[in-house]
Amino acid sequence: MKIIAFAASTSSKSINKVLVTYVAHQLPNADVEVLDLIDYPAPIFSEDTEKEIGHSESAKKLLAKLGRADAIIVSFAEHNGSYTAAYKNLFDWATRIERSVFHNKPVLYMATSPGPGGGKSVLAAAVSSAPYFGAEVKASLSVPSFYDAFDVQANEFKNAQLKQQVTQALDALVAELG
Template identity: 60%
Template sequence: MKVLAFAASSSRQSINKQLVSHAASLVPNADVEVLDLNDYEMPIYSSDRENESGIPAAAQQFFNKITAADAVFVSFAEHNGSYTAAYKNVFDWASRINQKVYQNKATVFLATSPGPGGAQSVLGSAVGSAPFFAADVKGSLSVPSFYDNFDVEAGELHHPELLDKLQTIIANL
C-alpha cells in the first residue's frame, strides 16, 4: 500500500507532521511518503490569477501525489479555529484541477495542538466537508495536549487510549 502523509501546516517544527508521520508508519508493509507543504508554495488562489496564468505546476504535482497514493493521511493544524493558510491555498489550487481532490482515496484525518482542544474545530470542518472532495474517511482522531500524549524523542503516540483509537482506524484501511 502506498500511503501519502502530510501535515496541513507550513511550520518547520510542525507537531502535526510528527503525528502524521508516526500514524502513517503504523500501516503494515506500507510505502510511506511524507510531503512538506512548503514544497508546494504558490500565489494565493484567485480566479483572476487562474484566468491569467493557469494552474501552477506545484498544484498539479500535489494533485498527482494524491493520484498515485492508495491512502492519504492528513494532520490538520488549526489557525484561529480553521485551516492554515498554507493548506487552504494548496487545497484551493488542487480543487481547480478537480473538485474531488482526494479522488475517493481512503483517508485518515488527524489533528493535534499543544492545548486541550486538540484542533477539534478544524478536524470537524475537514471531516464534515470530506464528501464534497471525495475523501473516503476511514477515521479521524484529535490528539489534545500534544506534548503530554506524544513522545517527541521516540516519535510516537504514547497515550494508550489514543494509540488504540489510531490503530483501530488504521485497521479499517
C-alpha cells in the same frame, strides 16, 4: 499499499507533521511517502491570478501524488479554528483543477494542538466537507495536548488509549484495501 501522508501546515516545527509521520509509519509493509507542504508553494488564489498563470504547478503536483495513493493520511493544524492559510490556498488551487482532490480514496483525518482542543474545530470542518472533495473518511482522530500525549524524543505515544485509537483508525483506513 501506497500511503501518502502530510500535515496541512508549512511550519518547520509542525507537531501535525510529527503526528502524521508517526501514524503513517505504523502501517506494516506500506510504501509511505510523507509530503511537506513547503514543497508546494502557490500564489494566493484568485480568479485573476488563475487567468494570468493558469493552474498552479504545485496543485498539479499534489493532485498527481494523491492520485497515485491507495490511501491518504492528513493531520490538520488549526489556525484560529480553521485551516492554515497555506493548506487552504493550495487546496483552493487544486479544486480548480480537480474537484475530487482526494480521488475517492480512503482517508484518515487527524488534528493535534499543544492545547486541550486538539484541533477539533478544523477536524470537524475537514470531515464534514470531505465528501464534496472525494475523500472517503474511514476514521478521524483528535489528539489534544500533544506534548502531554506524545514523547517527541522517543517518537511514541505516552498515552496507551491514544495509541490504541491510532491502531483502530489505521485498521479502518486499510480494511478494504486488503
